[in-house]
Amino acid sequence: MSEPSSPSVPTSSPSLSSIDTPPPPGTPPNLHQNTIHPEARWVVQKYGGTSVGKFAAQIAENIVPDYLDRYKLAIVCSARSGSTKSLGTTNLLLRAASEALQRAPQVRSPLQSGAATPSSISRGSRTGSPPHIADLLADHHANNVSSFNKTVDLIRSEHIAAARGCVKGKENLSELEADIDRDCENLRAFLYAAQVIDEISPRSKDSIVGFGEKLGCKIIAATLRDRGIDAEYVSLENVVPPYDQVDGTLGQDFYDQVGSTFATRVRQCGARVPVVTGFFGPVPGSLLKQVGRGYTDLAAALLAAGLGASELQIWKEVDGIFTADPRKVITARLLPVISPEEAAELTYYGSEVVHPFTMEQVIRRKIPIRIKNVENPRGGGTVIDPDADSDADPLPDFGAAFLDGMFTNAHVNGTGTVARQRQRLPTAVTIKERIVVLNVQSNRKSVSHGFLAGIFGTLDRFGVVVDLISTSEVFVSMAIEDVLDRKLQARLVRDLEKIGTVSVHRDMAILSMVGKQMRNMVGIAGRMFTTLAQGNVNIEMISQGANEINISCVLDARDAVKALNLIHQSCLQIKPEGPKGRVGPWLF
Template sequence: MSEPSTPSTSAVSSPSLSSIETPPPPGTPPILHQNTIDPDAPWLVQKYGGTSVGKFASQIAENIVPCNKLAIVCSARSGSTKALGTTNLLLLAASEALKRVPPTPSPQRSGTVTPFTDSPIPRSSRTGSPPDTPAALVDQSVNSVASFSKTVDVICSEHITAAHSCVRGKELLAELEAEIIKDCENLRAFLYATQVYSIVGFGEKLGCKIIAAALRDRGIDAEYISLENIVPPYDEVDGSLGQDFYDRVSVAFAERVRQCGPRVPVVTGFFGPVPGSLLRQVGRGYTDLAAALLAAGLGASELQIWKEVDGIFTADPRKVPTARIIPVISPEEAAELTYYGSEVVHPFTMEQVIRKKIPIRIKNVENPRGGGTVIDPEADLESEQPRSDFGGAFVDGILTNGHINGSGTPRQRLPTAVTIKERIVVLNVQSNRKSVSHGFLAGIFSTLDRFGVVVDLISTSEVFVSMAIEDVLDRKLQARLVRDLEKIGIVSVHHDMAILSMVGLQMRNMVGIAGRMFTTLAQGNVNIEMISQGANEINISCVLDARDAVKALNLIHQSCLQIKPEGPKGRVGPWLF
């Protein structure tokens, strides 16, 4: 794209968003802000989510992006409503494209049927009959594509509006608008051919082009990069999604980004089809995974995940007014919180970075000067020694993440966070004593496996099993599951439950903390359905009625996670939204 003409840049043409040009020769005065060319400078990888790309593109370009060795990864932008989110619209358009219109009788031969084919029909032909095509078939084709074509129009309109809101230069805006229209027309052609697997990444393409244009509009030399065709061939990785596959992908990502030279790469979070389907294997969090793989391949100094919150809190601040932010958390604690209801970073995604000893920092797009929360791969939060890195804070002589008072005397440790996971169903199965214990348990788990059920919590004895699972099965499928379990034993089902989990590395050696937790709930008149202790000893969980969830959350936060009034205040811990 061309930079808007100014007295200092009128003779300089900026590179296109969809092409790579040779970097300027050594000694050329810099016109735009660029990445450093120092080969020893560490990389910084920033990932921006859909809401950030959708609402804060201008703020990202103006206030956040630093001028160092930086790579940016973007999600598909969110819309003005959840339904207008780009990925949601793309999946809607895909489902519309796959619909078939009932065939109509051919006018050429009475009593025969002309089937609707999947051949692409150019957009221009929607107003007239293509050569050698019966009029009835054209009408049928028009009807079948009208729905998803309108959805594509919405996608195009949403992104053009976003472009006008954050790009000021007329020439740059005109070229960006032309690229958005071209991409949407390509999407329309893909949909005509019902190639659904190819369309999901369009959201990342459009979002990245808007961010790249916004950066260039503000004097930062940015280059758009699509990773959709960069995944190694399947035969090289035996069609497997083992760690070796992701290591190869990580190296490929890094090699492509390094080709940008001094420009700031703006990279799509979608990286094309993988063995077994990216959406099925990884899910909608593939953008976080792409950023993690890129950070690992580049050996980045840090992976920053930018959201719309200040970091991780001791509890959901929307439900617990006294919840506080934490500067540092261990990967084990972050993973445990993700499993039990928070939205930190998926453990598998986190593993790709942590195994390379790269910290992950969660920051707020609306508060870029805030320190955020660091998931530190080398955090030793059980140590009694203060940490000097990442800014451990002292409050009235107390190290908030090290529990040391002013005289150096260790003080009482506290759990790190408390979380609630709602929409839980409890299944209780009591043996009918027709099978021995190992057959009883084997029968239960094989039945759950057939239905694809994941158990969040379990409590067992030789003849009785209680399981907490997410309420994701429809009622008919759930009834079938219960009928199959009734062949093994007596089954009872409890709906509208919630899992309350207290998390903290320090809890391994925290005498009496479980007693305090359950005593607090009892005094608050909260009934407990089942109890489970995590195998890693950093999590104590219980299941209770969903109606008591917020009440229990506040009781435990006040009783177990806050420094008592007689002591200094300022204890912090994690929770993310």
């Protein structure tokens, strides 16, 4: 699944660069567009907040132009990140929403008291009609300078500065700045209205958060136009079709409808490059509640599925998926191909890959996902391949001569030919930190099924997700993410103590070794735990999934990085096998 340095359509089609097709009528001169060749397929590129915030010019100059002559390209953008996580656009928008509900101690406004201010009276007397809502809101603003105004001003200034750093053409920049001002004033008015009624519904919060994607996409679209690319800003906020929920959930048919609707809207752009908002509200039951903050990835996946794209690309600031976190394991290597099952396990247990539900939307359509680096666009990245061979080691492409040396245990079979069994290795190892272990021992007042039902009922009331669990009839150990505040965690423990004796171990970490080729790999679990024991790493609990592609254990967070390196060295690296070994230490 290596990516060519210059993308191409299937070999059965003619070279698209050799076809001189005139641009559609009304196209501005000298603007680079998507190919309109009938056999060209779509590629959907999704850019995260950091890429939008720091690498907009790189995207417009070094990435997008490489695809336009051979593919139909659609771009999906997240909201811009900030210099710190708290200054990210989405976090600022959520802060502004919270601030809008904080009552200001200043003078009550005419909307709150029913009284009219001189300005509102004069406006009413001039027109002979009651004052307009916009006038009342202006009076409300004059009397109540809310803290969310400063937050909106900060959002505006951050985006204006970004616009001036990316867009050099005066006309493009002037238009973009006007768009940013208009959106920020609309946001301000929305927050004023929320403050007046003293309520922000889940759907309103969706709308507030959606301003981030609008602003980010407008900056990317303007940057593309500034670099000579015919880009069109596309908002998905009002295209979601009506849907009747069943039991408060959204079924797969809803997501199929959404993907088809997205594709229809994007095709209306013709040869222009659509720059699409990751926000696609309103969704029944609230987008944030139904999907969470990963909705931009999901929007890109649904669009790719609706278009029948040849590939979904997720652009990050790393080269792809590694055998371990390269910041913590210096010998970690890039994985050119990985299976969806392995990617899902790595996501669950600490590696930020792609959310499994998002991945499912394209994998079920046999569309591969490629993770790529905005700072290294020529790199092949990592492909999450729906047809990945479960028995193939995801090793780097060193060429046939190198791969020939990766076979061990050679022997002569009955026909005189050499049969070789390829050495099997786990795919990756990862750690998930900030873990709490809860141990619950039955008080023996309930039978085993009632014991487990009580535990999981309690966890459900607190909205706690269990990462790992190990059980016996009267004892349960659970590893959960340390996301509850201490007061809520204390309430959870008190409720569990009604069921049995509870002990809590904080500052723990989950170490997970993942690999489809680990199935039936005799001795791999023994090697893993022997390695940890020899490294003097104590294990709190052990768990292995029924799918047999993940072996996990919980250990002290202080030992996490050491354990990660020990397992990577012992279980994931090919070692020489002495004088008869076919694999040399030069490989890694």
